[in-house]
Amino acid sequence: MSFIEIILLSLSLSVDTLAVSMGGSMSLGRMSPSKVLKVSLAFGMMQAALIFAGWLLGASVASFVHQAAHVIGFVILLYIGGSMIWGAVRKSEENVNLNGVKHLLLAAFATSVDAFAVGISLAMGGMELSPAVALTVTVFAMTVLAAVFGIVCGSLVGCRFGAPARVAGGLVLIAIGIRLLF
Numbered sequence: 035m036s037f038i039e040i041i042l043l044s045l046s047l048s049v050d051t052l053a054v055s056m057g058g059s060m061s062l063g064r065m066s067p068s069k070v071l072k073v074s075l076a077f078g079m080m081q082a083a084l085i086f087a088g089w090l091l092g093a094s095v096a097s098f099v100h101q102a103a104h105v106i107g108f109v110i111l112l113y114i115g116g117s118m119i120w121g122a123v124r125k126s127e128e129n130v131n132l133n134g135v136k137h138l139l140l141a142a143f144a145t146s147v148d149a150f151a152v153g154i155s156l157a158m159g160g161m162e163l164s165p166a167v168a169l170t171v172t173v174f175a176m177t178v179l180a181a182v183f184g185i186v187c188g189s190l191v192g193c194r195f196g197a198p199a200r201v202a203g204g205l206v207l208i209a210i211g212i213r214l215l216f
């Protein structure tokens with residue numbers, strides 16, 4: 035996986051975090067640097083942990099399903115990318131409460147489940163440990179930046195760019211899935 039592909043994949047995976055943090059910024063009340071940092075790190079750590087956990091799981095089972103691994107990875111990425119596009123078209127956004135550890139971790143997990151599946155599909159596509167670590171670090175950084183941007187900019191930017199960003203993210207995931215297939 036090239037550096038550009040790692041960046042694009044990281045951006046695609048952080049789109050949900052951007053949208054949720056924009057909507058959830060309303061629930062946070064008065065902004066402080068420590069509050070922004072806490073929320074952003076929670077999203078970033080969850081996303082990075084799940085993509086790497088997915089890669090570990092995928093790497094452990096890839097040898098068992100070697101013949102179909104590329105097809106399985108393609109189907110997973112096609113589904114996730116299609117879901118992102120479908121959600122953007124349907125405009126199925128709702129505001130999220132990011133106050134309290136329980137709400138914050140639930141939101142971080144919900145926006146990171148797709149990273150777990152992407153990690154599995156990339157391992158099944160043959161991604162080695164070194165690029166997986168680079169991807170994990172990049173996903174963490176992009177997700178933290180997306181959360182900071184989302185919280186700071188709030189719903190003003192979310193209403194304007196949320197759906198197009200989700201469509202673009204979904205298309206990138208589908209493109210990476212097609213590359214895995216071939």
